[in-house]
Amino acid sequence: MKYRKTLASFAVAIAAAGAPLLTAPTATAAPTATTADWWDEQMHTNDSDPGGRVRFKADGDKVELCDIEADGWKVNLTIVHGYTGNVVDRMSVGGNGSCVTHTAANGHDLTENQHYYFQIYLSKSGTPLDYDDSSDWVA
Template sequence: MTTAALAAPVVLATPASAATWDHSMSTNDSDPGGRVQFRVDGDRFRLCDIEADGWKVNLRIWDEYDAVVDESSVGTNGNCVERVATEFGVRSLRDGRYYTFEIWLSKSGTSYAYADEATWKA
């Protein structure tokens, strides 16, 4: 009689930062090429060009008084950039204040495409 060995279940580890984002938004194209994630605790965001397609992902963050807090971009080839508030010139995003995150794609000849925006509370 032959006995088949039971395979141990495979558990895929999720990076610690992958589960800690409070908010997430993607560009408005049918197969989104960009994504922004925001974590309130620590005022951290990650901007990712999630497709190596020649398009660059752009992000603008402004506060409820229309003051631009940060402008960032990444990409054309599937990269991410992760930043905290202190890296873009403010000590922190003010707790309780609303911030608008606007994401869009750009490419040679097209400077603003597939935009989306969301307002999140810090």
């Protein structure tokens, strides 16, 4: 009988201790737009563990190119006007965590409502263009 009372007391203590964990609200920040939500387009290099990323925001023609992996490769971007075929911008960055940003405000203006061909790729000594990916985006 004493064993049953002890077991019952133990069960009640466990349930009482766990109850706040089940009902307590989790701490969360107020809903805000995440960085990923802020960009209109995003693309990565085409390697199995992407080493580079480009993000684009049409408003202000903001283009951010980042090296996101310490792999010794440099990340490059070429932007070509979709109708004329002219190269309108080139960007390059190396070093894990390094980014470079071009915007209309710093002289890299893209014509509104025009298509642009974005090509991201990695380069390393002896390999000028590798793991490329491309997409057609509208400014």
